[in-house]
Amino acid sequence: MVVLTVAVSCTACAVASRLLRRAGGDDDGPVAGAVEDPEAVVDDVHVSIRNSTARRNLAYLSCGTGNPIDDCWRCDQDWHKNRQRLADCGIGFGRNAIGGRDGKIYVVTDPSDDDAVNPRKGTLRYGVIQDEPLWIIFKRDMVITLKQELIMNSFKTIDGRGANVHISGGACITIQYVSNVIIHGLHIHDCKPTGNAMVRSSPSHYGWRTIADGDAVSIFGASHIWVDHCSLSNCADGLIDAIMGSTAITVSNNYFTHHNEVMLLGHSDSYVKDKAMQVTIAFNHFGEGLIQRMPRCRHGYFHVVNNDYTHWEMYAIGGSAEPTINSQGNRYLAPTNPFAKEVTKRVETAQTVWQSWNWRSEGDLLLNGAYFTPSGAGASASYSRASSLGAKSSSMVGSITSDAGALSCRKGVAC
Template sequence: MSPLFSSLFLVFSFISPILVSADRQDPHNVVLEVQRSLNKSRRNLGSLSCEIGNPIDDCWRCDPDWDKNRQRLADCAIGFGKDAVGGKHGEIYVVTDSSDDDAVNPKEGTLRYGVIQDEPLWIIFERDMVIKLKEELIMNSFKTIDGRGASVHIAGGPCITIQYVTNIIIHGINIHDCKPAGNALVRSSPEHFGYRTMCDGDGVSVFGGSHVWVDHCTLSNCADGLIDVIMGSTAITLSNNYMTKHDKAILLGHNDSYEKDKNMQVTVAFNHFGEGLVQRMPRCRHGYIHVVNNDYTEWGMYAIGGSANPTIKSQGNRFLASDNRNSKEVTKHEGAPKSEWKNWDWSSEGDLMLNGAYFVESGVGARSSYVKASSVEARPSSDVSIITANAGALACRIGARC
């Protein structure tokens, strides 16, 4: 019996009492009860089998010595950000000090000291810690922030800025309650510090960055966006993240008139968009966005939206609408009359629509060359609950399979 079939068998073992008790109900309600049971059990599924069909996790999580082979993770990326190597070719840097007292002259052992260095570094954490940043954390190129093996929270202050740099991996971090800060001096490299105006309070801000991969992070409750990708950023993958309790989740594009964003390519894959989310999962302005095998269990206004004629391919996602009759539409075409947006290239392929959810397609369908370039082959939407079962920061411990 295959691992995936075994997992599905166990899922339906979990829900069989519901199916028996509900056999006299309306069939539509039975389907909803099944989906609710899948959600309830979804976070236990990751321990049932080593390989579950998530190509990122299947690449490294089966290794019981993952902590001795940390940089192997850089070979496991998918999508447009698949070439992000982060600190793969550098030394291991261990964060031993959770403080952030000086944004200009950070102490060795702090997270800020590691991310500003010029050489590639793979940054890990000595122990569980909560890091309340004094100013936004401005990263230098070729860095990985790897939270595996510890419970690491960046919270309560400004958060992560990836500005005009390349090859960044952020993995396994809890990022929440981010706040604006600024009008202060902040160091961005050993040779340079400068005056920073107020930041917006995003969880992760990618500003003119490229080859960026954000994977297995848990994000919630920030002052502005959870993840913003703007100002000509491209070659981005956002995968396996768990997002909750926030209004504007993901923004892709600076503004409608910023034409450099037409080159933007972003893969949004295997994420769980959970309770308390309202909109922007993602909201796209320009470029090509591949939204594949994500699990949407709540949206207040819409799930996927855009303006300025982005190309959006939604493939193999699961959309479970709320009972609010005004929140059934997955899509929102913004800033243009129908006579204009009817030509925007938005397509839905193999998506699962539940509880009245519906996707308004437009244009002629995403070009196959873009889908090939994204390097993500969609799994059936029926597999999404298993593929995304462990979205968010993983509870990995040293010496055990993650």
């Protein structure tokens, strides 16, 4: 059976809703995964960070960094025998993304991508489209140049640990209308627009894909997604974009470099289904050659915690449709340009409108003249809710994020 599926470009938002129905997607029903009380998830993140740091200070873990995700698995020299344990180490809104934890190990042995409709067994594409849960690993170092979007099925983990794996020079990863996906330990860069081609999305379904933007990771109407310890740079559109009702997402421990519009979270200002979007952005390093959108948010709740911002040219965090921004314990190093010191930007919105948006900064380290403009409840002198559960001191951000990006893990050695 052939089912038509359509890739929707962020630059073609005007036709998105029409295409959704033609693609078999549901434009009206809610995407599962949003929680009623996002502040409770924020508190859980703080507890995890605090506990991990306490163990580090007590030398409880010889490799303890204070990073709760890493300290959950990296001390184990037999990590390669317990790969699926990683799925239990997530934090934040994407903490319940189990990927292929309950499935078999699938080994990528073939870096080719010759046929997007009938991929060979042993290729990455063959693994990600299967219906059953799979934990996908790589036999050796490889560079994979995808001819068309890599359309993932639910309950999949792509785990690059133990190999130097680059997805570059062609299409990249699309997570559309699925759930429970973990992307870990990949170098994803130089992604290009592709499309106007048939692409398989499951063993029983393939269809026509229109032109895709060239995002490194495109999340579309999906939930329970975790992108961790990847190195991302220099793609045609975004590095990580999440749109069309996506939620329950954690973006952690990644190293972002050499890119303009880094991360777009939200389809359009008028797409109110994105009010259910909830994203945790933690322990990432936003490094050299970045310009803006780290992230840019439209609707929803965004917890930005213990990230290291060492470069931007325009702004770091932007918004345009009343998102809630909770910035805690980050290090913001402003550029030398005297007109680009502000961390925040309300995009094409009058102050009379954005002054009620809840944007708050707690415990952030603002360097070289950087400043964060709070608003709404976040600008109130009486706001002290998180004072007792504040994010780990921004003075520790350097050590917490020192290993951001894809790790050089080798079997038999703590990673």
